[in-house]
Amino acid sequence: MERIYIQEVVTRDGFQMEDQFVPTERKIALIDRLSHAGVDKVEVTSFVSPKAVPNLRDAEEVMAGIERKPGVTYTALIPNVKGAERAAVCQADEVNLVVSVSETHNLKNVRRTVDESFSNFYDVADVLSGTGIQMNGTLATTFGCPFEGRMDENRVMGLINQYLALGAESITLADTTGMATPKQVYQLCEKVLDHWPGLPVTLHFHNTRGMGLANVMEGIRAGVTRFDASLGGLGGCPFAPGATGNICTEDLVHMLAFMGYDVNVNLDQLIEISKGLGKTLNHELPGQIIKAGKITDLHSTSYS
Amino acid sequence: MERIYIQEVVTRDGFQMEDQFVPTERKIALIDRLSHAGVDKVEVTSFVSPKAVPNLRDAEEVMAGIERKPGVTYTALIPNVKGAERAAVCQADEVNLVVSVSETHNLKNVRRTVDESFSNFYDVADVLSGTGIQMNGTLATTFGCPFEGRMDENRVMGLINQYLALGAESITLADTTGMATPKQVYQLCEKVLDHWPGLPVTLHFHNTRGMGLANVMEGIRAGVTRFDASLGGLGGCPFAPGATGNICTEDLVHMLAFMGYDVNVNLDQLIEISKGLGKTLNHELPGQIIKAGKITDLHSTSYS
Structure with missing residues (x-):
């Protein structure tokens, strides 16, 4: 079965929304354990x-x-040239640019x-030129915007093109507020991979409307x-208070591993x-698996 | 797009697990609104x-x-001949038999x-013979058992056969404790519908491990x-305290309707x-949609 790559965003997308500051040493310990x-x-x-x-005021310390x-890519989100300069000083492996x-x-x-x-990203590319730091281009609200609704597929294609033109090596299609449907995911991903075969594409889903793992399955089906x-599943969206956040890493890995996909993570x-x-x-x-256990966690029959 | 049939189980599967007795008149009003x-x-x-x-002590009154x-099927779960007799008196359209x-x-x-x-079901069939009441045969733990683990597909095929032999008109494959993976759902459903083309098959999923809607998509793909x-999403499982229960009707309808499936329910x-x-x-x-809203519930841009 296919190798599926798991990319953890909890210390960025999860922690930025928390009511509390997570102490720097806890962040570091968490990342090391995840690695x-x-x-x-x-x-x-x-x-x-x-x-x-x-x-995230402790970005440099973390x-x-x-x-x-070795083998793990350590990436950081940057909004501008100042962020690129900080990421370069810290020798991030990759920076993640975001535009909606x-x-x-x-x-x-x-x-x-x-x-x-x-x-602005062209200036970022200049700052990073020669540093060996890769650029990933994220398209936020790819599948829908809480203000504008569904996004046009050809607009998405055009923006991917712009990212590639400025030197991004990889693309993330982000469903920032959990609006993607499985069918939409399949259609867009098929179109993108038809146009740019071999392009490293990441899907970034939120489970805001319960479709997160269904969307993953359709993404895989599209390649x-x-x-x-x-x-x-930490994270969330300011427009959907009480709704779940990003898709949950252990729920994702659980589903993929038990279907036989080649996932490097120890569940x-x-x-x-x-x-x-x-x-x-x-x-x-x-997250569900932390409550329900794995499908192989069997109960003793003496437990009534 | 295909017609998808939505079958509501909240007053049975949902309420049986609740800590409180829902008053009879509330149950009746709820069912009427759902109809x-x-x-x-x-x-x-x-x-x-x-x-x-x-x-559920008020079964007859409800x-x-x-x-x-007209057009809606009113079904009731029965465990035995006594249940069949009660269902016959109440003129249920259908009874739902369950074996694991x-x-x-x-x-x-x-x-x-x-x-x-x-x-026992053969005696039930005798009691119902000539009443016009249909029989649906549910297979609980079709995709896995919390004691025994994964179930053998051929055993499932054999049990479907037994249900059909005693006169069941339709079959439900139930993932009683949320152990099905999307791949497993596709494989089993394809096998069942290859063997019995046109057999009315229902899938009954729990979202215990977050895979509920992904499993629905694979079920649809298999026919x-x-x-x-x-x-x-009311319901649950005694083996997974704190985990979610049945897949949520409005989350299911939301997903299907926005992909263009023909769903009769008003979301x-x-x-x-x-x-x-x-x-x-x-x-x-x-449920997620009651918290997050539909993907078409847009926010005003003056909301910051």
């Missing part, structure tokens, strides 16, 4: 303004403190038009092999790390 | 011993009180071997068009009924 459990990539942090995202396990497919969402999120974002997920370790995260945060996590 | 919202079938209640399931909307694929689970659930269950679901009405159910029960329901 050893076998995830393929970790989105360590964001090099954004500490005022904008106070929970990057400096983590162990760099939706003009309205991009304006709200980064106070720039989509064109202004790309113009995608890289998925972002957040330990315990038991992942479940233990997720349970530990729940204790650290002192609140329940949306 | 008018357009569900294709309602599993109204169980004709079991009131001692075994006190929450059956007598509900409106019978797993011997251990069947012994725990109904204190009979699988053979004893089928022997299944009938799905059980529970309003608000907006369903969401309103589910919100009302949460108020009646006075606790949060696991």
